[in-house]
Structures are given as C-alpha cells and as structure tokens.
Amino acid sequence: MSAALKLEGLTKSFGKTAVIMGVDLEIAKGERHAIIGPNGAGKSTLFNLITGRFPQSSGAVYLHGRNLLGLAPYQINRLGLSRSFQITNIFLRMSVFENVRCALLWSKGYKYSFWHMVGRARDLSEGAEAILEDINLIERRDAPAGMLSYAEQRALEIGITIAGGADVIMLDEPTAGMSHSETEYIVGLIRKVSENKTLVMVEHDMGVVFGLADRISVLVYGEIIATGTPEEVRANPKVQEAYLGTALEAEH
Amino acid sequence: MNSSNSEKASLPQRNEFWKLVFPWVLTALFLLFLPVIFASNSALTIMNQMAITIIFALAYNMLLGQGGMLSFGHAVYMGVGGFMCVHVMNYVEINSAPLSLPFLPIFGGLFGLGLATLVGTFSTRSAGTVFAMISLGVGELIAACSLIIVAFFGGEEGVSADRTYMRPFFEIEFFTQIEVYYLTSVWLLISALLMYLFSRTPIGRMANAVRDNPERAEFLGYSARWVRYYSFCASGFFCGIAGALFAINFEILTEENLNLATSGSILLVTFLGGVGVFFGPIIGAVLFTLLQTVLGLYTELWQLYLGALFLATVMFFPQGFAGVLVSHAPAARNGRLGSLFIPYVKMAAPSAVCLWSVAGLAELLFHARHAALGEEEMVYFGINMLSTSVIPWTVFGGLAVISFGICRTVAPSVLEAWDKAITPKGMAQ
Amino acid sequence: MELVVINIIDGLVTGLLLFMLSSGLTLIFSMMGVLNFAHASFYMLGAYFAYQISSITGFWMGLLIAPVIVGVGGALVERYGLRRVHQFGHVPELIFTFGLALLIEELVQFFWGKNQMAYESPETLQFAAFAIGGNSVPAYKVFMIFISVGIFLGLLYVLTRTRVGMVIQAALSYPRTVEALGHNVPLVFMGVFGVGTALAGVAGVIAGPVLGTFPGMAVVLGSIVFVTIVIGGLGSLWGALVASLLIGWLTTFAASYNVEFETILKFFGMEKPEIMSESALRDIWTLTLPQIGPILPYILMILILVFRPNGLFGKRDA
Numbered sequence: 001m002s003a004a005l006k007l008e009g010l011t012k013s014f015g016k017t018a019v020i021m022g023v024d025l026e027i028a029k030g031e032r033h034a035i036i037g038p039n040g041a042g043k044s045t046l047f048n049l050i051t052g053r054f055p056q057s058s059g060a061v062y063l064h065g066r067n068l069l070g071l072a073p074y075q076i077n078r079l080g081l082s083r084s085f086q087i088t089n090i091f092l093r094m095s096v097f098e099n100v101r102c103a104l105l106w107s108k109g110y111k112y113s114f115w116h117m118v119g120r121a122r123d124l125s126e127g128a129e130a131i132l133e134d135i136n137l138i139e140r141r142d143a144p145a146g147m148l149s150y151a152e153q154r155a156l157e158i159g160i161t162i163a164g165g166a167d168v169i170m171l172d173e174p175t176a177g178m179s180h181s182e183t184e185y186i187v188g189l190i191r192k193v194s195e196n197k198t199l200v201m202v203e204h205d206m207g208v209v210f211g212l213a214d215r216i217s218v219l220v221y222g223e224i225i226a227t228g229t230p231e232e233v234r235a236n237p238k239v240q241e242a243y244l245g246t247a248l249e250a251e252h
Numbered sequence: 253m254n255s256s257n258s259e260k261a262s263l264p265q266r267n268e269f270w271k272l273v274f275p276w277v278l279t280a281l282f283l284l285f286l287p288v289i290f291a292s293n294s295a296l297t298i299m300n301q302m303a304i305t306i307i308f309a310l311a312y313n314m315l316l317g318q319g320g321m322l323s324f325g326h327a328v329y330m331g332v333g334g335f336m337c338v339h340v341m342n343y344v345e346i347n348s349a350p351l352s353l354p355f356l357p358i359f360g361g362l363f364g365l366g367l368a369t370l371v372g373t374f375s376t377r378s379a380g381t382v383f384a385m386i387s388l389g390v391g392e393l394i395a396a397c398s399l400i401i402v403a404f405f406g407g408e409e410g411v412s413a414d415r416t417y418m419r420p421f422f423e424i425e426f427f428t429q430i431e432v433y434y435l436t437s438v439w440l441l442i443s444a445l446l447m448y449l450f451s452r453t454p455i456g457r458m459a460n461a462v463r464d465n466p467e468r469a470e471f472l473g474y475s476a477r478w479v480r481y482y483s484f485c486a487s488g489f490f491c492g493i494a495g496a497l498f499a500i501n502f503e504i505l506t507e508e509n510l511n512l513a514t515s516g517s518i519l520l521v522t523f524l525g526g527v528g529v530f531f532g533p534i535i536g537a538v539l540f541t542l543l544q545t546v547l548g549l550y551t552e553l554w555q556l557y558l559g560a561l562f563l564a565t566v567m568f569f570p571q572g573f574a575g576v577l578v579s580h581a582p583a584a585r586n587g588r589l590g591s592l593f594i595p596y597v598k599m600a601a602p603s604a605v606c607l608w609s610v611a612g613l614a615e616l617l618f619h620a621r622h623a624a625l626g627e628e629e630m631v632y633f634g635i636n637m638l639s640t641s642v643i644p645w646t647v648f649g650g651l652a653v654i655s656f657g658i659c660r661t662v663a664p665s666v667l668e669a670w671d672k673a674i675t676p677k678g679m680a681q
Numbered sequence: 682m683e684l685v686v687i688n689i690i691d692g693l694v695t696g697l698l699l700f701m702l703s704s705g706l707t708l709i710f711s712m713m714g715v716l717n718f719a720h721a722s723f724y725m726l727g728a729y730f731a732y733q734i735s736s737i738t739g740f741w742m743g744l745l746i747a748p749v750i751v752g753v754g755g756a757l758v759e760r761y762g763l764r765r766v767h768q769f770g771h772v773p774e775l776i777f778t779f780g781l782a783l784l785i786e787e788l789v790q791f792f793w794g795k796n797q798m799a800y801e802s803p804e805t806l807q808f809a810a811f812a813i814g815g816n817s818v819p820a821y822k823v824f825m826i827f828i829s830v831g832i833f834l835g836l837l838y839v840l841t842r843t844r845v846g847m848v849i850q851a852a853l854s855y856p857r858t859v860e861a862l863g864h865n866v867p868l869v870f871m872g873v874f875g876v877g878t879a880l881a882g883v884a885g886v887i888a889g890p891v892l893g894t895f896p897g898m899a900v901v902l903g904s905i906v907f908v909t910i911v912i913g914g915l916g917s918l919w920g921a922l923v924a925s926l927l928i929g930w931l932t933t934f935a936a937s938y939n940v941e942f943e944t945i946l947k948f949f950g951m952e953k954p955e956i957m958s959e960s961a962l963r964d965i966w967t968l969t970l971p972q973i974g975p976i977l978p979y980i981l982m983i984l985i986l987v988f989r990p991n992g993l994f995g996k997r998d999a
Binding site: 102 | 452455461465467471476482486
C-alpha cells in the first residue's frame with residue numbers, strides 16, 4: 001500500500017538561496033497531516049512545490065506512487081490533488097454558486113465541452129448545492145463572491161478546494177486572520193469535509209493543529225526536524241528547542 | 253418524496269426555459285417585420301451592415317468580455333473568412349458547383365475557425381499585453397500580405413464575386429436587397445443564439461473563470477491556455493460567419509477588411525456597447541453604424557467625436573452603454589426608477605448644450621483652418637455663421653462655459669438622487 | 682562592399698530610431714505595466730510640433746522645445762487619464778492608450794490636415810558628410826546617429842549612475858519589491874511616462890524630415906515598434922536595443938537586395954510553371970526581397986514567439 005503523498009529529497013532554491021533543503025515525508029491515505037513551523041520556514045513554498053506552482057530544484061513528489069515531476073498544476077489537480085491558498089483565491093466577480101459549479105466541472109467529466117448547457121445539468125447544480133450546504137453558504141448562493149465576508153470567503157475557498165472530489169486535500173493556513181468563533185466554524189468544516197480523505201495543512205494556530213491532525217511535521221529553515229503524533233511532537237526536545245525557541249524569539 | 257421534488261423542480265425549469273426562449277422569439281419577429289417599416293434599399297443596406305457588425309462584435313466580445321483577451325488584429329479572422337467566401341463564390345460560378353448562397357456562411361465560419369486554430373496555438377499562451385501585441389503583429393502581417401499576395405487577396409483592388417451565380421435556393425437568387433436582408437438576419441439570429449449558448453457551456457463558464465483568475469482555474473483542473481484557445485477558435489468561427497455575410501452583401505473584399513483600422517473599430521464598437529453584458533456589443537454595433545452613417549453625413553469631424561466619446565467611455569464608464577443600463581437594475585428593483593427622471597433631465601439639458609457648443613467651437617476652428625481661402629461662411633445645425641467673425645466664437649465659448657458651470661452645480665444633486673434610488677427601501681444609508 | 686557599408690549605416694539609423702521609441706516604451710512598461718499603445722502617436726506629435734516651431738524659429742529650437750512639450754503632454758496624460766483608468770486593470774489601460782492613439786491621429790488631422798507637412802532638415806546639415814564608392818551619406822544621417830547615440834548614452838548614465846535610475850532599474854527586475862519599498866510614488870510614474878514620451882518626441886523631431894510628417898506616420902512606425910519590443914522581450918531594455926538594431930538592418934538590407942524568389946525556388950529544384958497567370962502560386966514566383974521587406978519583422982516575431990515565447994531577452998511574463 002503506497003502512501004497518498006510521498007516527498008523524496010525535495011529541494012528548492014531561488015537563485016542562490018536554498019529555501020527547501022531536502023524534505024522527505026510520507027503521508028498515508030486517510031491521514032490528517034499538519035505542517036507547522038516558524039515564519040519563513042518554507043511551508044508555503046513546500047505547498048507550491050507539491051502542487052506544481054513552482055518547479056522543484058531536485059527531488060521528487062509522488063501522488064499515489066506517481067511522480068509529479070514536470071506536471072502542470074491542472075494536470076496534478078486531475079490526478080486527485082486539490083489545494084486552497086493562503087491569500088483567498090476565488091472568482092470574485094462570479095456568484096458563490098457559480099464558483100462552486102466551476103470547481104465541479106472537470107471532475108464531473110465536462111472537460112472542455114461546448115455542447116452541454118451548465119444550467120440544465122442537474123448533477124452540477126445538485127452537486128454545487130450540496131457543497132454549499134456543507135460549507136453553510138446556501139443562503140448566500142447568488143451573492144457575488146467578492147461581497148462575502150472574509151470568513152465566508154475562506155469557507156468558499158475550502159468549498160472550491162473540495163468540490164472536485166480530490167482525495168488529497170491541501171489547505172494553506174485555512175484559519176489565518178480569523179476570530180476565535182470563525183476559527184471554530186472553519187475547523188468544524190474541515191473536520192467534516194476531510195472525512196475519508198487525506199488532508200495536508202499548513203497552520204499557525206496550535207489549537208487547530210493539535211485538535212485536527214493525526215500527525216504533525218515540523219519544518220524549520222527548509223528542513224523537517226520532526227514528524228509524529230501530536231504527543232510525540234510536543235515531547236520532542238528538538239522541536240522544543242528549535243521551533244518553540246524561534247517562536248519565542250519571534251514574539252519578542 | 254423524490255418524485256414530488258422533481259415535479260416542483262420541473263415547473264420553475266419550464267419557466268426558466270420560456271424566459272430563455274422568449275427574447276429570441278421576440279427578436280426573430282422584430283427582424284421579420286423590420287423591413288415593413290424600413291423598406292428602402294439604403295435602409296436595408298444599413299441594417300445588413302448592422303447585422304454583420306453585431307455578429308463581429310459579439311464574436312469579438314467572446315474574447316474581450318468573456319475571456320479577458322484584448323485583440324488588436326481581429327479583423328483578419330472576419331476578413332480571411334470573407335476573402336475565402338469570395339473565392340468559393342467564384343469557384344461555384346466557374347465550376348457550377350452545387351452550393352446555394354445561404355450555406356456560404358458555414359464555409360466562412362470554417363475558414364475563420366481554421367485561421368484561429370493556427371494562430372491560437374502560439375497567441376493564446378498568455379492573456380493580457382502579450383496576447384494583445386501578438387494579435388496586433390499577426391493582424392498587421394496578414395494585412396500587409398494582402399498587398400503582396402495578389403492571387404488570393406487581389407492587391408489594392410481586392411477580390412470580387414457575384415452572389416447571384418450561386419445555385420438558386422428554392423428559386424431565390426438573391427437579386428434583391430430584401431432577400432439578402434432575410435438571409436443576413438437568419439444568420440444573425442443563429443450566430444447570436446449560438447454565441448449566447450456558448451457562454452452557458454462548461455467551456456464558456458471556464459472562459460469567465462480564466463479571465464478573472466487564471467491561476468485558480470488551473471488548480472481546478474483546467475489549463476488556462478486551452479480554455480483561452482477554445483474561446484479564441486470559437487470567436488474565429490463566428491468572425492468568419494460575419495466575413496461571409498460581408499462578402500454576400502458587398503460582393504467585394506479589400507485590404508480594408510483586414511487592416512488595423514477595422515480591428516480597432518470593432519474594439520471601439522464592443523467597448524462602447526459594453527463588454528460585461530452579453531447584449532452590450534449589440535447596442536454598440538447599432539449605435540456605431542447609426543453614428544457612422546448619420547454623423548458622417550453632417551460633419552467631417554465625426555471620427556474625432558467618436559474618438560473623444562470612446563476615450564470618455566474608457567475613463568468614466570468602463571462598463572459601456574450596456575453597463576450603464578444594467579446598473580439601473582437595483583433602482584428598478586426598488587421601484588425608484590421614476591425618481592431619477594427629473595434629475596436626469598436636469599443633467600442632460602446643460603450637458604447637451606455644452607457638447608453642442610464645444611462641437612460648434614471645433615467646427616469653427618476646423619473651418620477657419622481648412623476652408624478654402626476666402627470661404628468664410630459655414631453652416632452649423634442650420635445656422636449660418638462666419639468662421640472669421642468674433643460673434644460665433646464668443647457665443648459658443650460663452651455657452652460652453654455657462655452650461656459646464658450648470659452641469660457642475662447640478663451634478664451633486666443627481667448623484668444624491670442616484671444613491672437614494674439604488675438604496676433599498678427602508679434601509680438607512 | 683560599398684553597398685554593405687551604406688546599408689549598415691542606413692540600418693543603424695533606422696535601428697537607433699526604433700530604439701528611441703522602444704526604449705521609452707520599455708521603460709514605461711517596466712515601471713507601470715502599461716504598454717503605451719499611443720507611444721508612436723507621441724512620436725508623431727514630436728514631428729508636428731517641431732514642424733510648427735521650426736516654421737517660426739528654425740529647426741534647432743524645434744529640436745529643443747518640441748520634445749519638452751510632448752513630454753509635458755505625456756505626463757499630463759498619465760496624471761489625468763491613465764491614473765484614473767489604472768484602477769480598472771491592465772486591459773482597460775491598454776484600451777485607453779489605444780483610444781488615445783485614435784484621438785491624437787484625429788487631432789493631428791484636425792489641426793494640420795491630411796497632407797504631408799513641408800518639414801525639412803536644417804540647411805546647415807544639407808550636405809554630403811562623406812561618400813563611399815559613389816554613394817554619398819547625408820550629414821543629417823550622421824547627425825541622427827549622433828543624437829540617438831547621445832541620448833542612449835545619457836539614458837545609460839541616468840539609469841546606472843543616478844538614484845532615480847537605480848529605482849527604475851530595480852523596478853525592471855523586481856517591480857513588486859520596489860513598490861513595497863514605497864518608491865513607486867506617483868511622481869516617478871509621471872516622470873517616467875513624461876520622459877518616455879519625450880524620447881518618442883525627439884525621435885519624431887529628427888525622423889520627421891526623413892520619413893515624412895503626415896497623419897499616418899504613427900501607424901506606420903507604431904506596429905513595428907510593438908513588434909520590436911515583443912521580439913526583444915517585454916520589459917527588457919537590452920532586448921529592445923538588440924531587436925531595434927536587428928529590425929533596422931533586416932529591413933534595410935531586404936530593401937536593397939533585389940533577390941527574386943524565382944532564383945530561390947529554382948535553387949530548391951522547383952520548376953517554374955509554364956503559364957504564370959493560371960498558377961495559384963504565381964505570387965510566390967514573382968516576389969522579390971524588397972517587396973516582402975516590410976513584413977519581415979512580423980514573420981520574425983511569429984518565429985521567435987513560437988520558439989522563445991518570452992522574446993529574445995524577456996524573463997518575466999506580462
């Protein structure tokens with residue numbers, strides 16, 4: 001049984017600056033995995049490498065055992081890996097419903113079709129309604145996405161990410177910039193939508209991480225210094241030294 | 253439970269269906285009876301011209317409005333479609349091939365599509381500035397080629413054909429303008445409907461998505477480049493249809509159908525009409541054709557006015573004419589459309605005077621600079637005046653300043669009325 | 682051999698002229714992300730203003746004053762037009778500059794009519810500077826080269842040795858960072874736009890007497906300038922220089938060597954059809970190099986785009 005996602009010696013440098021310095025990681029099917037680390041550790045870069053947004057400098061990413069080298073983001077997405085963005089990345093001028101429907105098109109097999117009418121396709125409208133139901137935005141169905149509140153936009157971002165039915169879902173700081181109650185709402189949402197799926201997330205909020213994740217990796221200066229269950233990571237002296245140390249420093 | 257649900261769902265769906273079909277039926281009837289009112293040959297020619305421009309503008313907007321691609325060389329897809337159709341007509345005439353005129357636009361469309369399929373492979377790699385520049389370069393290349401490759405483009409004189417030598421279509425040989433009008437109208441209806449439906453297909457929706465956020469679209473499984481490519485090809489197809497109709501109507505195509513001026517004017521038409529709304533380009537095409545024919549009769553400066561109007565639209569109403577219309581929807585929903593009438597009249601009257609006098613100054617200046625020596629008299633809106641005399645200058649100048657002043661004083665109250673009209677009733681500001 | 686030298690000089694003149702336009706265009710594009718479609722229109726304005734001024738005070742005052750007026754006009758356009766449209770995005774900006782180009786052409790016709798103006802080079806430069814194998818080189822051409830090179834060196838100095846130049850250079854490679862550092866103050870925008878259009882104005886002043894001062898002069902040169910910067914790579918100043926010279930020489934050499942396509946086709950073993958008028962390919966047989974000279978830049982552009990989508994020196998996507 002191969003891992004859902006496997007990173008092998010993954011590195012990335014921008015010019016002379018190495019940002020990711022050899023990351024090895026295996027994430028099992030159905031696992032909820034969180035990547036934590038201080039600011040500038042390269043978490044978002046790691047995400048961008050996995051999803052094909054940037055090309056890696058060396059190493060490999062395997063999705064269900066398949067090497068993703070050289071694939072474009074849309075090809076990776078079609079293989080069943082979907083991601084959200086740290087900065088909300090939705091179709092602001094379209095309605096909420098339209099946003100989700102667009103996210104469904106490829107997975108429902110419509111591809112580049114010009115002979116189907118989206119309005120008449122029941123699988124699309126029902127699928128989109130179901131997802132809106134899931135993310136509690138059914139009331140805001142026809143509002144332009146740009147008019148939503150920040151928390152609602154984040155929820156929509158997650159909705160778009162899961163809509164395609166990918167079995168590996170990657171969320172980049174899903175609760176960034178949220179109030180306590182909004183965070184709770186999003187965490188509940190993530191828990192709901194990630195059932196029976198592999199979840200990889202970058203997160204700053206330790207409460208969220210320790211509540212959601214089955215396993216945690218700690219990324220510091222482009223290297224993973226520890227991987228394990230929340231308890232193991234919490235007890236790891238290296239983590240306490242490196243990560244909590246810099247975190248404390250950063251707070252000063 | 254389930255069955256009752258679907259019954260409930262099907263009723264609104266049937267309603268939806270009629271809401272979709274009704275405007276098209278209405279348009280068809282309108283086109284059918286239009287020649288009853290405007291029966292003269294010149295009116296029919298203008299209407300045919302409008303129809304062709306509408307198809308071209310709608311096809312252009314598939315790129316600009318729906319796909320976010322700005323093309324500076326789109327005339328070539330219509331032009332090449334038209335040139336090919338002229339050759340097809342000549343071929344049919346010489347070889348008496350079995351083809352009737354009404355089917356010619358299919359060929360035009362296919363040729364437009366063919367060219368777009370080729371050019372699109374490298375031009376749709378990116379949107380924005382790069383796409384615009386490539387479209388310009390390709391457009392200029394083909395326009396320049398038309399003067400060199402005489403066998404196909406006919407050089408300066410262009411190529412011509414005779415539509416009446418095609419196989420008769422149910423005894424119709426298209427000798428008269430009215431027959432051509434109905435042919436053009438049918439194709440207008442078909443093309444507009446198809447383009448509208450295209451915007452409702454998965455690829456049409458994704459064209460919007462790629463326009464707004466190409467990166468997100470990529471992470472939803474769609475290659476932004478291929479989405480652009482397919483929109484580009486579809487646009488090329490409908491441009492080709494417009495080209496074929498041009499060939500049918502005018503029976504001649506020249507370099508003018510390919511050059512930058514034509515490409516630019518379709519951008520102008522589409523933008524004036526409004527790129528954000530499907531029917532925007534239709535309004536633009538109708539207005540433009542009218543302006544061109546009517547203004548062109550009265551003043552040599554019509555292109556200057558048109559240029560100024562275009563620039564003002566880009567600066568102050570980037571959503572175009574249709575966008576301005578659509579922005580009244582909230583006011584209409586609030587039932588407050590009527591409350592805008594008086595403020596609008598208050599604003600329109602001084603604006604009209606202001607424009608009238610500024611145009612008067614322009615005409616005076618133009619006359620003073622370019623009229624033959626000794627010719628001092630000119631006519632403006634039926635008024636005779638001397639461009640060398642001080643009086644008309646002072647009158648126009650004074651009127652312009654005063655009316656502009658009035659506009660400025662009235663403007664705040666109009667804005668206030670607007671704000672009030674679009675705020676839902678019972679909601680505090 | 683003499684013909685080659687003459688062509689090199691002529692091509693250099695054309696190339697440098699193109700570069701005066703393409704460098705301003707590139708600077709504006711790199712700083713503001715706007716491709717100024719009306720750039721060639723400012724070039725035309727330069728020629729017309731210079732003509733108007735020179736008819737009163739002579740050529741040299743025109744050379745001094747006209748570019749300044751054009752530059753100020755450009756800065757005003759940026760301040761009151763472009764800045765307003767900027768909020769709507771790049772495509773509306775491009776459409777705005779396109780509309781501006783239309784309007785300027787109409788205005789030029791409005792004031793000066795449709796005919797070519799009698800704008801000529803100064804009498805002091807109307808002699809042959811030197812001759813190569815019986816072909817004399819007018820002093821005005823030498824003067825054009827000197828002016829262009831002088832401006833190029835001046836630009837190079839400003840860009841590499843001054844503070845403002847550093848900011849501009851940084852903006853070429855890292856536009857967002859410079860913006861974040863608070864350098865892209867509106868004044869710099871206005872300044873770059875003004876200087877860019879003034880450069881186009883200079884080009885107009887010195888090219889007007891040679892290439893003709895008429896309402897179509899913007900369109901004639903405009904598309905070639907855009908093709909140039911696409912070939913060079915959008916946003917690359919070196920690319921603009923190389924592409925300008927390349928196109929200058931390409932078109933000049935193509936225009937002066939009367940190579941017939943017949944020879945080329947026969948070389949490849951093709952047979953000339955017996956009855957020319959019936960062959961669909963008759964145009965290809967009768968073509969000559971000077972005929973296709975004007976379209977060579979476009980063909981070059983397409984070839985380059987197919988094989989190097991970002992142009993010769995282009996790094997970033999627009």
